[in-house]
Amino acid sequence: MSSLIDDPRVIEFDVRTDEMLVNMGPQHPSTHGVLRLALRTDGEIISEVTPHMGYLHRCAEKIGENLTPRQWIPYTDRMDYLAAMNMNLGWALTTEKLLKYEPPEKARHLRVIICELGRIASHLVGMGTYGIDLGSFSPFLYAFREREKILDLFEEACGARLTYSYITPGGATADLPVGWTQKCLEFLDQFEPVIAEYHTLLTTNAIFIKRTANIGVMSPEMAIDFGTSGPVLRGSGISHDLRRDGEEIYTAMYDGYAFEVIAQQNGHYPKDHNYPPVPKEAVLGDCWHRFYVRMLEVMQSIDLARQGIERYHAATDGYGEPLKLKTKLPKGEVYLETECPKGQMGFYLVSDGSDIPWRTRARSSSFSNLSVCEPLCRGCLIADIPAIIGSLDIVMGEIDR
Amino acid sequence: MAAFLSEYTWTWLAYIIAAMIHVGLIINLVAVAALVFIWLERKISGRIQDRLGPTRVGGKFGWLQTLADGLKLITKEDLCPDGADRFLFKIAPYVSFCAAIGAFIAIPFAGGAYPWIAQHLNTGVFFVLAVLGLEVFGVILAGYSSASKWSLFGAMREAAQVVSYEVPLGMCVVVPVMIAGSLDMVVIGDQQAGWFTNWLVFHDPFTFITAFVYFTCAMASVNRAPFDLAEAESELVAGFHTEYSGLRWSFFFMAEYGSMFSVSILASVLFFGGWNGPVPITDLLGLSGAEVGTLSWAVAQALGLANVLLKGLLGVCLMIWVRWTLPRLRIDQVMTTCLKYCTPIAAAMFLGATLWQYNFPGRAFFNLIPMSDAVLEVSEGWEVESNDPDEEEEQIARGPEETGGLL
Amino acid sequence: MDSIYWPSFFFWLFSGVACTFALGVLLSKNIVRMAFYLVISLASTSGLFFLAGADFVGAMQLMIYVGGTLVLLIFGVMLTSQDRFVEMRTSSGEWVIAFFIGLMLFFTLGRAAFGVAAWKGLDRETAEAVEVERTVTPLAMGLLGARVDQLDEPDAAKREGMSGYLFHFEIVSVHLLVVLIGAAYLARAKRKTGSVAANA
DSSP, X not given: OOOOOOOGGGSOXXXXXXXXXXXXXXXXXXXXXXXXXXXXXXXXXXEEXXXXXXXXXXXXXXXXGGSOHHHHHHHHHTTSGGGHHHHHHHHHHHHHHHHTOOXXXXXHHHHHHHHHHHHHHHHHHHHHXXXXXXXXXXXXXXXXXXXXXXXXXXXXXXXXXXXXXXXXTTEESSOOOTTHHHHHHHHHHHHHHHHHHHIIIIITOHHHHHHHTTSSOOOHHHHHHTTOOTHHHHTXXXXXXXXXXSOHHHHGGGTXXXXXXXXXXXXXXXXXXXXXXXXXXXXXXXXXXHHHHHHHHHHHHHHHHHHHHHHHHHOOSOOOOOOOTTOOOOSEEEEEEEEETTEEEEEEEEEOSSSSOSEEXXXXXXXXXXXXXXXXXXXXXXXXXXXXXXXXXXXXXXXXX | OHHHHTTTSOHHHXXXXXXXXXXXXXXXXXXXXXXXXXXXXXXXXXXXXXXXXXXXTTTTXXXXXXXXXXXXXXXXXXXXXXXXXXXXXXXXXXXHHHHHHHGGGGOOSBOSSSOBXXXXXXXXXXXXXXXXXXXXXXXXXXXXXTXXXXXXHHHHHHHHHHHHHHHHHHHHHHHHHHHHTOSOHHHHHHTTOSSGGGSGGGTOHHHHHHHHHHHHHXXXXXXXXXXXXXXXXXXXXXXXXXXXXXXXXXXXXXXXXXXXXXXXXXXXXXXXXXXXXXXXXXXXXXXXXXXXXXXXXXXXXXXXXXHHHHHHHHHHHHHHHHHTTSOOOOHHHHHHIIIIIIHHHHHHHHHHHHHHHHHSTTEETTTTEEOOHHHHHHHGGGOOOOOOHHHHHHHHHHHXXXXXXXX | OOSOOHXXXXXXXXXHHHHHHHHHHHHOOBHXXXXXXXXXXXXXXXXXXXHTTOHHHXXXXXXXXXXXXXXXXXXXXXXXXXXXXXXXXXXXXXXXXXXXXXXXXXXXXXXHHHHOGGGSSOOHHHHHHOOOOOOHHHHHHHHHTOOGGGTXXXXXXXXXXXXXXXXXXXXXXXXXXXXXXXXXXXXXXXXXXXXXXTOO
16 A cells, blocks of 8 residues: 655656656645545546545554553544544543453443433434535534534533533543433434434435436445445445444443344345435435434434433442542553444553553544545546545544544 | 606606616616515525524524625625736626616516606517626636636636526527517517416416426526526535625625526516516406506506515525425536436427418417406417418518517 | 727737738647647637627637637647747758748739739728628528528529539538547547456
């Protein structure tokens, strides 16, 4: 993949054999972040795409070698800042795995509610910015209108709107306020019919389908080879979701919850809700399917959140007090991957026996997802690049850490 | 107007004054319309997106927002990129602007015996289309003089789109021209006098469809979404007007809104009755048939003017609505739409409308009601009764003369 | 003078602009500017047509020449000029030859123009009294085969012989269609298959 880009001054501008080197970024109109794409085009067709990243690298992993796990939680917030709660959960579970600690029941259900709401919030951003990439501005604002309500709920729970540091090793920093679940249920009731708007404006819109169907088709083998995960993987028809197929410590969190893994199996998607139909132009593994998986996952998350709220109220123990700051970590190493909205986010902790880890590492889902853009974009038109990159739903904070 | 003024002063001065008045009115109209449309776009897009839009400058509704923006743009630094061709760089916005405004010279704002039109050309529609097609030069020159390969390509692509869409646009325009029998927009508009059933859009199903195809081609011709790919994809790299700042950039913007307004008014005159409202108010109020120059005539004409402006405004609002709802098409999809959809459909509609008009002349509203006498007078000159070719020619030649200024 | 005869003024204006910019095309060294000056020159020519009352031809000049041919020209010029500001240097020998040929053509034209009796000796009153004819219908009818402008031709034999321009119209249309198709064929992108997918 490390193809060298020639000195652009050397390339001649000739109308017949255009091989032009075009630079997209690092600034972008949409919020994918600071990504620089060096495109080599043969006229209108792309012959090579090289993503250049690292513009947002903040040495989070190195810093983790100087802080206790609880102190490192804010750094996980800033990785996938659009779904910070899920990042927090990943790190919290990793630490708990090392400590062999099981949080109380109520904490478990609290975590499910919060993480599923975070999933909805992240997918809303992904959907909105995808619309902008393709020129449709209004769904972005509608998505953010709903996301504001989720952020308001989060602000009530932990005091922050974007970087929460709420879910910590042990449970959460504080219990949900009184009346929070009631507001959450109201939000979910109000949100469900609004999703139909997004379907009209994007999912079933003829122009949107024209721009995304049969574009960037990724075969299941390619998806597995490149290590993609999340909706990018499931959009190619592979039914793999860590909430069901992952490690024990993680699937235990979803123990007893009823939800469907959204992936096309035997030619059709799960039928538990009234989902919009798949257009005939869409090919399995194209941008449209990846987008569709995200939209359907939002419905699943709504169900999960509702179930979580019920069980949260049924549980009688505590919200799980956070661990003591100077807790000594047992010697050893653990690695745990969780199903975050953008894919499988993994955290690796190596401890040498003190309270500060010897090595912390975050395995970014968007990093692997971005790597697949290179073969996907080969042979497509320049106008398809935003469609493909947008369908991968990457966030640079996660890639660069 | 020059003839009227020459009674009061020297002839040559009368011409100058008449020209100045016409030009002043048109520029004022277009500039103020652009101002209003920019504000309207921000408000409408805001409401579509569930937010308010400008609310601070000029009271609760932000009326003067565009004025404030204009003042800001005037005070910006006037850049010219280092490697650019200075002369062409500076001239490009003016070319666009002049073409957009020049089209209004031949657009009628009120009809009748003494139409409110700057220059009553008997090839009105043709002239308007020709001048609107000149706007593309501004785009090309701007893209070229921006000293960047990529903005040149983007400008070329946009110019190619505009030029390609002139073909189905022209074909759609030919349909009402053929039904009315004249290129003169005053005649076309006068033919739609009376109730809305006389409107050409309701003349036959083919013209009905043509109106929508026309509107689509018009949107593509003025580079509005969903056909504004050249601006957007170029967002990621460079657009044809990236190097423009301040007042020069605002000229491009005004040219865009001016041409949106002119294609909307063209649509209203050709298809939707122009200065004739859905209900013949001037008849009902007893104002029609007034002597030219009297107050009641002026009031009747002003009502017509209000109709035209309102319909143009609605057309622009529709364009704004579509822009903020739909995603963008890719350039190859834009070209496919033009060549594989709009052009064949326009051609088929033209054929259908011709056959309809041939079989059912003098009827309105999908052949359900006859055209009123007043309207028939305008179009009657085309009936040829004899079979002898010489006489036929004579009658054809005499027809326009007898009905007086049909063409 | 106590009054300005506007048609005269505009004639001088339009023809002056057309000639000046035509000279600009000759003398300019930058190929893109040359193309732009040609745009202005041809647009002024259309102004001359409007001045003469030939609205249809004037609008056609704008639409076809300026809006069509010149757009094409500018596309071609801009996309194929290797260096952004291509310098076109004409050698002096070429200047001399071109000057003589131009001079000969100019004399021929001038002689022809000043030799037409009907164009001579028109004074202001006669000029002002000329009615501007509406010519679109006769033009259109002529293109369809009926020469309605010559109905008053006294000589019946001549009148029979004037059959209109339908045939010529059709021939030119078919010709243009052939040109269109030929151009599209020649300009089709010959895609090199396999070169793009080679770097797998």
